[in-house]
Amino acid sequence: MTAKGCSKLACSKMLPLFHCVVLLAAVFHSTTTAFSGSKKCVSRSFGHDSVVCECNSTYCDTLGSVSPPPPGHYISYLSSRDGSRLEASQGPVRLNSTGAGGLRLTLLPYKKYQKIKGFGGALTDAAAMNILSLSAGAQDQLLRQYFSAEGIGYSVVRVPMASCDFSTRLYTYADTRGDYNLDNFTLAPEDVNIKIPLLHRAQAMSPHPLSLLASAWSAPAWLKTNDALIGKGSLKGEPGGKEHRTWARYYIRFLEEYSKYNLTFWAVTTGNEPTAGSMTNYSFQALGFTAEEQRDWVALDLGPALHASSFSRTHVLLLDDNRLLLPYWAKVVLGDIQAGRYIHGVAVHWYMDSLVPAAPSLAATHDLYPEYYLFGTEACAGWHPLDRGVKLGSWERAEDYAHDILDDLNHYMTGWTDWNLALDQTGGPNWVKNFVDSPVIVDARRDVFYKQPTFYSVAHFSKFLWEGSQRVGVSPSGETPLNFSAFLRPDGSVVLVILNRSSSAIRFEVWDQTVGFIPSTAPPRSLLTLVWSTRG
Numbered sequence: 001m002t003a004k005g006c007s008k009l010a011c012s013k014m015l016p017l018f019h020c021v022v023l024l025a026a027v028f029h030s031t032t033t034a035f036s037g038s039k040k041c042v043s044r045s046f047g048h049d050s051v052v053c054e055c056n057s058t059y060c061d062t063l064g065s066v067s068p069p070p071p072g073h074y075i076s077y078l079s080s081r082d083g084s085r086l087e088a089s090q091g092p093v094r095l096n097s098t099g100a101g102g103l104r105l106t107l108l109p110y111k112k113y114q115k116i117k118g119f120g121g122a123l124t125d126a127a128a129m130n131i132l133s134l135s136a137g138a139q140d141q142l143l144r145q146y147f148s149a150e151g152i153g154y155s156v157v158r159v160p161m162a163s164c165d166f167s168t169r170l171y172t173y174a175d176t177r178g179d180y181n182l183d184n185f186t187l188a189p190e191d192v193n194i195k196i197p198l199l200h201r202a203q204a205m206s207p208h209p210l211s212l213l214a215s216a217w218s219a220p221a222w223l224k225t226n227d228a229l230i231g232k233g234s235l236k237g238e239p240g241g242k243e244h245r246t247w248a249r250y251y252i253r254f255l256e257e258y259s260k261y262n263l264t265f266w267a268v269t270t271g272n273e274p275t276a277g278s279m280t281n282y283s284f285q286a287l288g289f290t291a292e293e294q295r296d297w298v299a300l301d302l303g304p305a306l307h308a309s310s311f312s313r314t315h316v317l318l319l320d321d322n323r324l325l326l327p328y329w330a331k332v333v334l335g336d337i338q339a340g341r342y343i344h345g346v347a348v349h350w351y352m353d354s355l356v357p358a359a360p361s362l363a364a365t366h367d368l369y370p371e372y373y374l375f376g377t378e379a380c381a382g383w384h385p386l387d388r389g390v391k392l393g394s395w396e397r398a399e400d401y402a403h404d405i406l407d408d409l410n411h412y413m414t415g416w417t418d419w420n421l422a423l424d425q426t427g428g429p430n431w432v433k434n435f436v437d438s439p440v441i442v443d444a445r446r447d448v449f450y451k452q453p454t455f456y457s458v459a460h461f462s463k464f465l466w467e468g469s470q471r472v473g474v475s476p477s478g479e480t481p482l483n484f485s486a487f488l489r490p491d492g493s494v495v496l497v498i499l500n501r502s503s504s505a506i507r508f509e510v511w512d513q514t515v516g517f518i519p520s521t522a523p524p525r526s527l528l529t530l531v532w533s534t535r536g
Contacts, residue, residue, distance in 0.1 A: 038064045041085040044450070050081045050395035052441070052450035055145070057137030061085065061451070062150045066463065066531075068493040074518050074532035077464075079456040081395040081525035086456055086463075093516045093532060101507030104477040107486055107494065109514075109534075111473030114366075114412045116487065117375060118211055119462035120156030121146070121418040121439070126166035126429050128194040130422040133444035142422065142440060142449050143198070148205040152459035155208060155467060157199065158377060158417050159265075161216035161254050162188065163229075164272070165284035165434045166420055170229050173254065177222040180246045185253045196261050208467075211266035213377065213417070214254065215320055215347075217285035218277070219247050224287070232281045234288040239296035248301035255311045267315035269347045269377060270294050270302070275321055284432045291325075291332035294318065295339045303342025317347035320377055324356040327365040334369050345372050348413070350379035350404050358411035366412040373414045379404065380419035381454060382427060382437030389427045389435045395525060397437065398453035402499045402527050405461055406483045409471060418458060422449065460529045464495045482506060482522060488534075496530045498522050 041053035041061040053061050063086045069075045078087045097104075121127075131139055146154045162172040167190065176184040203210050218229045223243045226233030237243040251268055258265065271287050271294075278288030289297070298316065306312060318333050319325060326346070334340045346365060362374055381397040382389045391397060405416050420438045427435030439455035442448075466489055474486040474496065483499040500506055500522035510518040514534045522528050 038062060038088065041083075041451075043083055043085075044393075046392035048391050048393040048395075050393045050398070050453050051083050052393050052452055053085060053455075054448055054450055055138070055141055056448045057135050057141060060141050060145060062145070063088065063152075063459075063463065064150050068489075068491065068531060068533045071533050072515070074530055076520060077460065077529040077531075078523070079398075079453070079460065079527045080523050081453075082523070084523075084526070086459060091518075093512075093518055095516045097511070097517050098509055098519045102478070103480055103482075103506065103508040105484065105496070105508055105510045106475045106477070107496075107510065107512040108473030108475055109488060109494075109512075112488075113471040113473075114373065114414050116465045116467060116469040116471075117373070117415040118155035118467050119416050119458060119465070120154040120158065120211075121421040122158040122160070122378070123195055123198060124160055124164060124166035124420050125168065125190045125195070126423060127421040127438075128190070128198050129168070129429060130424055130442040130444070131198060132194055133424075133442060134449065135447050138447050138449065140201075142442075143202055144205055145440070145451065145455075146421065147202045147210070149207045151205075152455070153462040153464075153466075154210075155206070155462075156211045156213060156266075156415060156417050157202065158213045158215060159195065159199075160272075161214050161251075162218075163190075163285060164217045165432050166428070166430050168429050168431055170285065170431065172218065172220045172229070173257075174220045174250060180242055182246065182249055182253050185250070185257075187257050191258075196258070196263065199263055200261075212263060213267050213269070213317075214251075214265050215269045215272045215377065216251070216287070217272045218287045219250070223247060229285045230283060231277070231286070232288060233277055233286070234293065235297070239293065240300040244297055244301045245305075248297070248305040251302060252305055252309050252311065255309075255314065265311075265314055267317050267344070269317045269320035270298060271320060272378075273321045273349065274319075275325070284434060291329045294329075295333040295336050298333065298342055299336060299338035303339065307342065315344035316342055317345045317375060317377070318343050320347040321349055322351050322353075322356075323348050323358070323361040324352055326361040327368055330365045330369055330372075334372060343372060345414075346374050347377040348374060348408075349377060350408075351383060353404055353407070358407050362408065362411040362413060374408075374412050375414050376408055376416035378417060378419050380436045380438065382435070390423070390425060390437050390441055392425075392441060392450060393453065394437075395453045398457040398527070399499065399501050399525070401454050401457040402460065402497075403483060403501065405458070406485050406497065406499060409461075409485050416458070416461070418454075457527060460497055460527050464489075464497075464529055464531060466490060469495065480506070480508075482508070493531060493533045498528045498530070500524065500526050500528070
């Protein structure tokens with residue numbers, strides 16, 4: 001069928017519009033793209049400043065597998081407010097400068113910084129329920145977008161330990177009062193029936209082992225001072241006491257139960273947002289810790305329990321809260337030799353990042369404790385009371401993501417984890433109605449899902465910054481509104497990510513003294529990833 005014929009059929013309502021657009025996209029793809037395995041976005045507007053890409057059980061846009069260009073060439077990948085989504089183009093590296101509007105970005109490969117761990121999202125109860133609300137074919141399509149070789153390279157999955165606000169009920173794994181030995185500890189149906197099967201499916205699609213990260217929102221109510229999963233409350237007793245020991249043992253039991261399903265965790269955090277249960281009266285699950293209490297619990301309970309278990313190689317990340325608490329929190333915990341010996345890194349959320357510069361928080365923490373890595377464990381759009389919920393097609397939110405990731409990476413963060421992998425059109429389900437946005441929004445009624453601009457924003461990093469990639473220096477020749485960061489990958493190729501939030505196109509050239517000059521243009525309101533191979 002020709003594109004003209006498809007148009008006539010769509011107008012006469014003889015062919016569903018989505019399938020017609022898919023055919024048009026396929027026709028366009030077959031005649032224009034030179035990159036194997038890629039498929040064009042089927043765009044749809046919901047009235048915001050950009051578009052979503054609609055996917056169903058039989059079709060979804062994808063960049064396909066990517067590999068470095070041949071020596072002497074570069075590839076650029078472009079996403080923009082105007083509707084480009086990881087659009088690839090290739091060009092030759094030049095031996096001489098072109099001027100490129102006067103802006104030059106000089107690669108400084110001898111300036112080496114942190115190495116990348118990975119990027120990913122959270123498999124909450126809500127995310128799992130939304131994925132499973134689709135047909136089997138659409139479920140596989142969605143999981144492939146994140147985890148397969150043709151997807152965007154997610155390698156990290158954060159898994160809540162029991163319920164959080166993105167659940168449909170409140171529960172822990174040890175709700176039997178007085179069960180200090182955790183004899184009745186058991187995983188929930190949400191784990192066994194939905195999350196664990198989805199983790200297996202994601203791992204089967206992934207070309208590399210997934211790094212699983214566990215975070216707990218609350219201890220069982222009977223272990224807490226307020227006798228509730230929600231609100232302001234901390235562990236009863238003192239570090240080293242029976243309540244604190246039981247809470248540490250709870251972590252071990254969680255790891256043991258998941259290991260029965262052949263799922264091993266790379267890391268655990270010391271608990272999601274400890275300030276939510278100590279400084280505020282949150283309406284959803286929380287467990288309060290001060291920095292001093294967290295230090296002592298790690299030193300006397302969690303650290304020794306992990307060390308004595310079969311999970312002694314599981315990493316422990318402290319904080320799991322906003323960067324405004326740094327470097328204070330790190331000084332308290334890591335400044336203690338007993339606690340510090342059990343810690344591997346610092347987990348950081350993105351909320352309120354606009355209030356706290358990265359230099360005096362992230363970079364200052366790295367400078368004080370360079371042997372501990374920084375890792376982003378939670379972020380989402382639509383969380384702010386003045387900008388709440390789902391916005392289908394918001395490019396502004398994609399820019400917020402990219403700006404934050406670049407800011408974090410340029411200040412020693414080793415990875416960045418988004419919040420829910422998928423939500424419904426209301427931004428849930430969420431038992432406390434704390435609705436937010438997600439890079440993938442599911443419409444179960446139509447058996448489709450929408451890939452938001454934020455999906456592509458993360459993809460500009462996750463698809464190209466492989467584990468082991470190392471940030472290197474890059475210097476602009478003058479003032480520029482562009483945000484950027486450069487990385488040397490394990491295979492010797494270079495990745496440069498550039499964000500242009502201005503309303504004007506900006507011409508520039510990249511100078512890598514080992515290969516030459518790369519002329520480029522960052523279109524207005526765009527995100528650009530450049531990849532090229534170095535010589536030798």
